[in-house]
Amino acid sequence: MSRLIRIMIKLAALITFSILFLIIGYILVKGLPNIKPSLFALEYTTENVSLFPAIVTTIIMTFLSLMIAVPIGIFSGFYLVEYAKNGNKLVNIIRITTETLSGIPSIVYGLFGLLFFVTTLGWGFSILAGAFTLSIMILPLIIRSTEEALLAVPDTLREASFGLGAGKLRTIFKVVLPVAMPGILSGIILGIGRIVGETAALIYTAGTVPKIPNSLFSSARTLAIHMYALSSEGLYTNEANATAVILLIVVIGINGLSSYFTKKLLKGNYNG
Amino acid sequence: MDKIKIYNMDLYYGKFHALKGINMNIEEKCITSFIGPSGSGKSTLLKTLNRMNDLIDDCSITGNIFLDGLDIYKHIDVNQLRKRVGMVFQKPNPFPMSIYDNIAFGPRTHGIKNKAILDDIVEKSLKDSAIWDEVKDRLKKSALSLSGGQQQRICIARALAVNPEVLLMDEPTSALDPISTAKIEDLVQELKESYTIVIVTHNMQQAARVSDKTAFFLSGELIEYNDTETLFSIPEDKRTEDYITGRFG
Amino acid sequence: MDKIKIYNMDLYYGKFHALKGINMNIEEKCITSFIGPSGSGKSTLLKTLNRMNDLIDDCSITGNIFLDGLDIYKHIDVNQLRKRVGMVFQKPNPFPMSIYDNIAFGPRTHGIKNKAILDDIVEKSLKDSAIWDEVKDRLKKSALSLSGGQQQRICIARALAVNPEVLLMDEPTSALDPISTAKIEDLVQELKESYTIVIVTHNMQQAARVSDKTAFFLSGELIEYNDTETLFSIPEDKRTEDYITGRFG
Amino acid sequence: MKFKFKEKFMEIIFFISASISIISLILICVFMFANGIPAIVEIGFFKFLFGKDWSPTNIPPSFGIFPMILGSLYVTGGAILLGVPIGILTAIYLAKFCPEKLYRCLKPAINLMAGIPSIVYGFFGLIILVPLTRDIFGGTGNSILTASILLATMILPTIISLSEAAIRAVPKDYYEGAVALGATHERSVIFAMLPAAKSGIMSSIVLGIGRAIGETMAVVMVAGNQARMPNGILKGIRTLTANIVIEMGYAADLHRETLIGTGVVLFIFILIINGIFSVLKRKVV
Amino acid sequence: TGENKAKDVSKDNGAFDLENEIVAVTREEGSGTRGAFVELFEIEEKAQDGTKIDKTTKEAITQMKTDTVLTTVAGNEYAIGYVSTGSLNDTVKAINIDGIAPTVENIKNGSYKIARPFNIATKDNLSELAKDFINFIMSSEGQEVVQNNKYIAIEENTSPYSGNKPSGKIVVAGSSSVTPLMEKLREVYLEINPNGEIEIQQSDSSSGMKAAIDGTADIGMASRELKDSESAELKSTAIAIDGIAVIVNNENAVENLTKENIRRIFIGEITKWSEINK
Numbered sequence A: 001m002s003r004l005i006r007i008m009i010k011l012a013a014l015i016t017f018s019i020l021f022l023i024i025g026y027i028l029v030k031g032l033p034n035i036k037p038s039l040f041a042l043e044y045t046t047e048n049v050s051l052f053p054a055i056v057t058t059i060i061m062t063f064l065s066l067m068i069a070v071p072i073g074i075f076s077g078f079y080l081v082e083y084a085k086n087g088n089k090l091v092n093i094i095r096i097t098t099e100t101l102s103g104i105p106s107i108v109y110g111l112f113g114l115l116f117f118v119t120t121l122g123w124g125f126s127i128l129a130g131a132f133t134l135s136i137m138i139l140p141l142i143i144r145s146t147e148e149a150l151l152a153v154p155d156t157l158r159e160a161s162f163g164l165g166a167g168k169l170r171t172i173f174k175v176v177l178p179v180a181m182p183g184i185l186s187g188i189i190l191g192i193g194r195i196v197g198e199t200a201a202l203i204y205t206a207g208t209v210p211k212i213p214n215s216l217f218s219s220a221r222t223l224a225i226h227m228y229a230l231s232s233e234g235l236y237t238n239e240a241n242a243t244a245v246i247l248l249i250v251v252i253g254i255n256g257l258s259s260y261f262t263k264k265l266l267k268g269n270y271n272g
Numbered sequence B, C: 001m002d003k004i005k006i007y008n009m010d011l012y013y014g015k016f017h018a019l020k021g022i023n024m025n026i027e028e029k030c031i032t033s034f035i036g037p038s039g040s041g042k043s044t045l046l047k048t049l050n051r052m053n054d055l056i057d058d059c060s061i062t063g064n065i066f067l068d069g070l071d072i073y074k075h076i077d078v079n080q081l082r083k084r085v086g087m088v089f090q091k092p093n094p095f096p097m098s099i100y101d102n103i104a105f106g107p108r109t110h111g112i113k114n115k116a117i118l119d120d121i122v123e124k125s126l127k128d129s130a131i132w133d134e135v136k137d138r139l140k141k142s143a144l145s146l147s148g149g150q151q152q153r154i155c156i157a158r159a160l161a162v163n164p165e166v167l168l169m170d171e172p173t174s175a176l177d178p179i180s181t182a183k184i185e186d187l188v189q190e191l192k193e194s195y196t197i198v199i200v201t202h203n204m205q206q207a208a209r210v211s212d213k214t215a216f217f218l219s220g221e222l223i224e225y226n227d228t229e230t231l232f233s234i235p236e237d238k239r240t241e242d243y244i245t246g247r248f249g
Numbered sequence D: 001m002k003f004k005f006k007e008k009f010m011e012i013i014f015f016i017s018a019s020i021s022i023i024s025l026i027l028i029c030v031f032m033f034a035n036g037i038p039a040i041v042e043i044g045f046f047k048f049l050f051g052k053d054w055s056p057t058n059i060p061p062s063f064g065i066f067p068m069i070l071g072s073l074y075v076t077g078g079a080i081l082l083g084v085p086i087g088i089l090t091a092i093y094l095a096k097f098c099p100e101k102l103y104r105c106l107k108p109a110i111n112l113m114a115g116i117p118s119i120v121y122g123f124f125g126l127i128i129l130v131p132l133t134r135d136i137f138g139g140t141g142n143s144i145l146t147a148s149i150l151l152a153t154m155i156l157p158t159i160i161s162l163s164e165a166a167i168r169a170v171p172k173d174y175y176e177g178a179v180a181l182g183a184t185h186e187r188s189v190i191f192a193m194l195p196a197a198k199s200g201i202m203s204s205i206v207l208g209i210g211r212a213i214g215e216t217m218a219v220v221m222v223a224g225n226q227a228r229m230p231n232g233i234l235k236g237i238r239t240l241t242a243n244i245v246i247e248m249g250y251a252a253d254l255h256r257e258t259l260i261g262t263g264v265v266l267f268i269f270i271l272i273i274n275g276i277f278s279v280l281k282r283k284v285v
Numbered sequence E: 001t002g003e004n005k006a007k008d009v010s011k012d013n014g015a016f017d018l019e020n021e022i023v024a025v026t027r028e029e030g031s032g033t034r035g036a037f038v039e040l041f042e043i044e045e046k047a048q049d050g051t052k053i054d055k056t057t058k059e060a061i062t063q064m065k066t067d068t069v070l071t072t073v074a075g076n077e078y079a080i081g082y083v084s085t086g087s088l089n090d091t092v093k094a095i096n097i098d099g100i101a102p103t104v105e106n107i108k109n110g111s112y113k114i115a116r117p118f119n120i121a122t123k124d125n126l127s128e129l130a131k132d133f134i135n136f137i138m139s140s141e142g143q144e145v146v147q148n149n150k151y152i153a154i155e156e157n158t159s160p161y162s163g164n165k166p167s168g169k170i171v172v173a174g175s176s177s178v179t180p181l182m183e184k185l186r187e188v189y190l191e192i193n194p195n196g197e198i199e200i201q202q203s204d205s206s207s208g209m210k211a212a213i214d215g216t217a218d219i220g221m222a223s224r225e226l227k228d229s230e231s232a233e234l235k236s237t238a239i240a241i242d243g244i245a246v247i248v249n250n251e252n253a254v255e256n257l258t259k260e261n262i263r264r265i266f267i268g269e270i271t272k273w274s275e276i277n278k
C-alpha cells in the first residue's frame, strides 16, 4: 500500500517534471539558435524585429498590475476571512463569483476592458487600461489564495493576539499575515504567470505598439503579445521562437524578485 | 468589592446549551478558581469574561457581564477589555516568532516602542514566569523550538507583559512541572496584590492552595460558589462533595 | 524481564546536548514513570523510544536502544516499531475527521477493513479511555469539536486501538479532570497486565500512585532510577530528594 | 481614539477593497449578460443551447452551441482526469517527499511553468504533442485527447502550487499522531494530512478547472475546432472558449453577441460545477 | 492534369500512404482568407433567395491563424490547407491549381484567380497626416512597397507621392494579415516624412473597423469586405491584393490539383488521396 502510494507520488512528480523539462527543452532548442544581438535593439523595425521594447513593457505591465491587484486582493481576502461573518451569504456569493470568473476566457476580459477602460473612460489603448484589465483578471486568483492561506492560520494564534488586547488590524498584520504569506505568495506567482502569458486580454486593451512606452497612457506590447504578433502570419517564426526564450528568462527574474521582496517584507513585519 | 458581575448568563454553541443561568460575582484582588469535570463549561465561562467567545461564530450569549460596573458587551471597547482582562490558554500558543518578539508583542500593541523599556519588560515578564534563566541566551530564537512547558511559561510571560487588571488562566500549569508550578503559584499569589485572578484548574490541591474563592461547575451549571476553605471543608451541595472527594462518576 | 534497554545514549538537537549518557532498562509489563523539571529531557527520551525523533532534522543520536533485544535503529522496521510502541502526546492532536475515523485510523493502517471488527475496536477503545458515553451518539461528528479533555481521551483511545506492546504517554492526563484522570490511571493499571507502559508526568502523586518504577531526570541526565516506592521514600541522590520534596530550585 | 480610528479606517479600506473586487466582478458579469442575453433571447434559448449546427456566416445563420458545450465538457473532463491526480500527487511530492536541495530547484520550475504563456504551450502542443498522439494513438492528432493532455499540463502549476501550500499549512501534530500509530510516511501524509488540507486542495481544483475551461489560445491550436458533435476522443472538437476566441475577431452584430452569449453559458457552466463542489465540500466533513 | 506522382509504397515504413484520409485544414468562419477561398472555389453556395451556405466539411480542422495552418500542414503528411501567398515558406508546398502556379505574375495577369483585397477603412473627417499617409500608400512609391513584399499592387492610381509631409500622430488598427504590409508601408513613409508618428495596432478586421468607427483609430485595416453595418459609417479602399495559395505537406507528391478536386476535398466528398481524379 505504502509502496504503491510512494510509487504513484514519485511517478506523478516524474511526469510533471518530464513534461516541464520537455517544454523548456523545446523552447530552448527552437529559440536559442535564433537569439542574436539585433533582437535587443532599442527600437523595433521590421528588419531587426527587436524584442527589447517588449521586455520593458512586460516588466512595467507586471508590476503595475500587481500593484493594483495585490493590495486589493489581499485586503479583500482579509475582509472575507477576518471581518465578514462566516456563513455570510455575500461571502459565499463572492467566493462563487470569483471562482466562476476564473474560468471566463481572457478575451471576454479583453472585450470588457476595451469597452470600459479604453472607450468609456477614454484611456485609449494604453498600459494603464491593460494593467487594470489584467488586475481584474488575476483578482480572483489572489483573493482565493489569500483566503485559503488565512483560513489555514490556526485560530489559537488569533486568540493569543486578541487576548493581549491587540485589535484586529494588528492581529492581521503582525500575526496572521506573516504565517499566511507563503500561501499568498504562491497566488501572486500564479498571477504573475497569467500577466506575463496573457495575450487576448491585452490585444484589446494595451494594444500592440512595439515601442518603449513613454507614459502610462502609451500603447505597448508585452513579450507574449510580441510573440503572438510575430508568429500569427507565419512571417517571423524564428524571432517568435527566440522571444519565447527571453520570456522564460523574464519570468524567472520576476518570480525571483517577488519572492525576494516578500521575504524582505516579512522580516520587517516580525520586528514591528 | 466586586470586579466582575455575571448576571443571568446563558451561552449556546449553536443549539448546544453550554452555560446555564450563571450568576456570580468575582471579587477584586482575589483569586477565584473554577473547578469541575471536563466539558463542564469552565473554559467557556472564562473566555466569556474577555469576550474571546466573540471569535466563535455560532456562539450566542444572553444575560449580562459587568466589569467595574460597566457592561462588557455594551460599554467597553473589546480591545480595551482584553487589555484589561488578560488571558493564558490551555494549550500553549506562542506566536511563530522569536521569544523576545512574543513577549514584546503586547507592549508594542499598546504603543511602547522604546527598545530599553521593551527590554526591561521582556526580562521582567520572563523572570516572573520563571523561565528567564532557560531562555536568556536565546531570546532571538523561535519560541516554537521550546518544550511544551517552556512554551506555556512564555505564554504566561506574554500575558503578564501587558499589565492587565484581571488575569484569566485556563489550566496554566497543566503542562508544567511542580517546581515551575510552585513558582507560578507563588507568582499568582504575588499578583493578587494588584490583580484580580481567575484560574481554571483540574488540580483540586491547586485550587485549594492558591484560591480565595472556588466555583464548582457541572454540565454547564454553577453548582456551588463559596470561599475555598468552606467549599472544600463543608460543601453545601451533594454533587460538590462527591466531586471533591473523588466519589464522583 | 527487560522490554527495552537503553545503552549509553546521547542525544543532540543541533549542538544542544539534550540527553547525556543515558543507561536504563525498562521492565516488561510494568509501569515506568519519568519525572523531572520542565526541559529536563523527559519527552525527548520518550520520543526516542519509538523513534519519533527521526522527524526532527537536526536531532542526532549515539548509543543503542534495544526492544526485546533488537536494536530499534538497526533491526526493526520503524513503522513496525511504532506499531509495537504506541504513543500519546502532550497536546491532544486528534485528526480533522470524525471520532470514529480517528480511532479506526490505526487499525485501518494495519490492514483491518472489516466494518464489524472496526466497530468493535472503536467501541472498546473508547470505553477503555472512559469517553464512550460522552461520544457514542456522535461518532460521525468531527473530533475537533470536542473539549480539550475529551480530545485527549480520543487520542488515548486512538493509541489503544492498535494494540501496542509498549505504550508511551507524554503527560497524558495533563488536560484531564480528576475523574477522567482516575479512570485513565485505573486503565493504565489494567493495561499493565498485557502492556509495558512508560509515562511522563509532572504530577508526582500520579507517578507515586501508578508506577512501579520511576526515573528522575535533570538537565538531560538520568539522576536516579529505582522502584517507585524506594525512590520516593529513600532517594539516593540529594537532587532527587530536593525535587520530590519540592525544595528544589 | 486614534487607535479606534485606525481600526475603523482600515476596516473600511478592506471593505472598499472587497467592494472594488465585487464591483469589478459584477461589472464583468453585467457586461457579459447585457451583451449576451439579448442574442440568446433573439435566437431562442433552446435553439441556442441545444442546436447542433453552428454556421454563423451562412444566410440565414444558425447558432447552435450544443457541440461546443459537449466539447468543453469532454476536454475539461479529460484535463481534470489527467491533471488533478498528477497535480495533487506532485504537490504531495514537493511538500513531503522531495529532498530539500532538489526542492530548491523544482519549486522555481513549477513557478516557471505557471509563467509560460498559453501560446508557447500551444506551439509545444502543435509541434510536439499532436504528432506524438497521432503516432501513438492514430487519428489526425488534433483531437480531444491532445487538447486534454495539453490542458492537463497547463493546469498543473495552479493545482500544484495551491495544493502544496495547503499541505504545508497542516500542523505537524496530525502527521506525528499518524506516525506514532505505526503508519508509514506515505500513509500519514495521505490519510492524516490530506484531509486537513482538504479545503485548500478543493479550491486548487476549482481554480484549476476554471483555468481549464477558460483557457483558449493553446486549446485552439490543437483541438481541431470542428463545430460538430464530438465523435471519439481521437477526433477534434471545438470548445466554448475556442469558439469565442476563434470568431470574435471577425464577428459583428448578432454573431458577436452570440459569442458573448457563449461566455454567459460558460459562466453558468462553471457556476454549476462550483455549486457541485461546494456541496461536496460540505458533505465530506 | 492533376496527376499523382505519389510513391505508392506500403504503409508500414511510414512513407506516404494514399489510402490515408485527407486532413483538410480550414480557417475560421468569417476569416477573410476563408471568405475568399470558399467563394472562389464555390464551396459556398449562394441561392437566388439570398441564402448562403458554406459547405466546408465539418470534419475540417479549423485553425485561427495563418501560422497554425502552416504548422499543421507542415506537421501532417496528409493535410491540405490554404494561406495567404505573402506568408508562404518552404515548410510546406504550394500547389498549382488547374496547372497555374500561385505566383505574383499569374495573380496579376489574372490567370491565378484566388485572391482577395486588403482594405483600409476611414471616416470622413480625416487628419492631414492620415490623408497624406493614404496618399502615399496609393502612390507609386507605396504600391512599390506592396509589390516588394509578395503582395499585388492595386492597378489604378500610380502617380508618384507628392505630399506636404504634415506632422501629427495617427493610429492604424485592425487585421493581422494586413499588419505586416502596413508596417513596411509605415517605415518607408516615415523615411519620407519624419514629422509624422504612426502607431499600428494589430488585432483583427472587426476590431479594426470598430476602432475606426468609434475613433480610437484613424485608419482601420480589414482583410475582408466590410459588413453592411460597417460600410454605413466607413469608406473602404483596397490597398493591395493578396493571393491565396493551397498548400500540402512537403512529403506529399501532389503538385497540381483541379479546382473541382479541391472543392470536393473541402466539402468532404473526397476523403482519401487515392480518390483524387476518379
Ligand SMILES: Nc1ncnc2c1ncn2[C@@H]1O[C@H](COP(=O)(O)OP(=O)(O)OP(=O)(O)O)[C@@H](O)[C@H]1O
Residues within 6 Å of the ligand: B013, B016, B018, B036, B037, B038, B039, B040, B041, B042, B043, B044, B045, B056, B090, C145, C146, C147, C148, C149, C150, C175, C176, C177
Ligand atoms: N466551539 C465549540 N463549538 C461547539 N461546542 C463546544 C465548543 N467549545 C466547547 N464546546 C462544548 O462545550 C462544552 C464545554 O466546553 P469547555 O471547553 O468549556 O469545557 P471545560 O470545562 O473547559 O473542559 P476541559 O476541562 O476539558 O477543558 C463541551 O461539551 C464542549 O464539547
Ligand SMILES: Nc1ncnc2c1ncn2[C@@H]1O[C@H](COP(=O)(O)OP(=O)(O)OP(=O)(O)O)[C@@H](O)[C@H]1O
Residues within 6 Å of the ligand: B145, B146, B147, B148, B149, B150, B175, B176, B177, C013, C016, C018, C036, C037, C038, C039, C040, C041, C042, C043, C044, C045, C056
Ligand atoms: N526540536 C527541538 N529542537 C531544539 N531543541 C529542542 C527541541 N525539542 C526540545 N528541545 C530542547 O530540549 C530540551 C528538552 O526538551 P523536552 O521537550 O524533552 O523537555 P521535557 O522534559 O519534556 O519538558 P516539558 O516538561 O516542558 O515537556 C529543552 O531544553 C528543549 O528546549
Ligand SMILES: [Mg+2]
Residues within 6 Å of the ligand: B042, B043, B044, B090, B170, C147, C148
Ligand atoms: Mg477547558
Ligand SMILES: [Mg+2]
Residues within 6 Å of the ligand: B147, B148, B149, C042, C043, C044, C090, C170
Ligand atoms: Mg515534555
Ligand SMILES: O=P([O-])([O-])[O-]
Residues within 6 Å of the ligand: E027, E031, E032, E033, E034, E175, E176, E177, E205, E223, E224
Ligand atoms: O484570414 P485573415 O486573417 O486574413 O482575415
